[in-house]
Amino acid sequence: MKKSTKIWIGLTGVLLVALGIVCICNPVETLFASAWIIGLMTLFSGISTLIFTLNTQLFLPNSGTRMLSALLQIVLGLFFLAHRWALTASLPVVFSVWVMVEGVILAVDSFDFKKVGFRGWWCICLMGVVAAVLGCLGLRYPADAGMTLSLLIGLSVIFSGIAHFVALSGISKVEKFFKG
Numbered sequence: 001m002k003k004s005t006k007i008w009i010g011l012t013g014v015l016l017v018a019l020g021i022v023c024i025c026n027p028v029e030t031l032f033a034s035a036w037i038i039g040l041m042t043l044f045s046g047i048s049t050l051i052f053t054l055n056t057q058l059f060l061p062n063s064g065t066r067m068l069s070a071l072l073q074i075v076l077g078l079f080f081l082a083h084r085w086a087l088t089a090s091l092p093v094v095f096s097v098w099v100m101v102e103g104v105i106l107a108v109d110s111f112d113f114k115k116v117g118f119r120g121w122w123c124i125c126l127m128g129v130v131a132a133v134l135g136c137l138g139l140r141y142p143a144d145a146g147m148t149l150s151l152l153i154g155l156s157v158i159f160s161g162i163a164h165f166v167a168l169s170g171i172s173k174v175e176k177f178f179k180g
Contacts, residue, residue, distance in 0.1 A: 001171060005055045009168045012048040015041050016161030023154030030150050031091050035084035038091070042098070043077025046070050056171075059178045060112050069105045073098070092138060092153070099156035100135025103128045106163045116177035118170040127163035131156045 023030045050070035057063035080087050106128030114121035134156035
């Protein structure tokens with residue numbers, strides 16, 4: 001895999017962790033003042049996922065789920081950038097759904113890493129399940145736009161970012177498996 005693709009994946013992980021910390025530290029401001037930043041990061045994450053999918057679709061069998069995730073993130077990012085004030089009202093629900101879907105996709109993808117012998121596959125799976133559960137909790141309490149929801153969203157995004165780092169470390173194992 002190209003070094004630039006690995007850099008994109010790592011950068012996505014860093015941005016997701018940073019976004020999660022911002023959500024936790026600024027609960028009210030997260031919902032009202034950061035719609036543009038969230039839209040930009042979502043778009044960036046979608047582009048990164050799309051690049052990763054296009055570069056790995058030959059040797060990772062579930063590339064369809066990653067492609068769907070990438071396209072949904074790109075569309076969501078563009079929507080966020082175009083309709084920032086609408087996002088403020090819908091952010092808790094939209095973000096919770098995104099984190100839940102992303103968590104399920106990460107959990108499913110973890111089994112591809114297991115097939116090639118990557119010992120950290122369970123960490124990707126665990127992070128995916130935790131992100132999915134936290135996304136569900138965010139959907140359960142959409143009216144609470146304060147600290148609780150921002151904490152749930154922030155932790156979910158941090159787990160997704162950590163899972164990207166673990167997946168990045170497993171990529172070399174996948175490459176070795178298919179080369180050798």
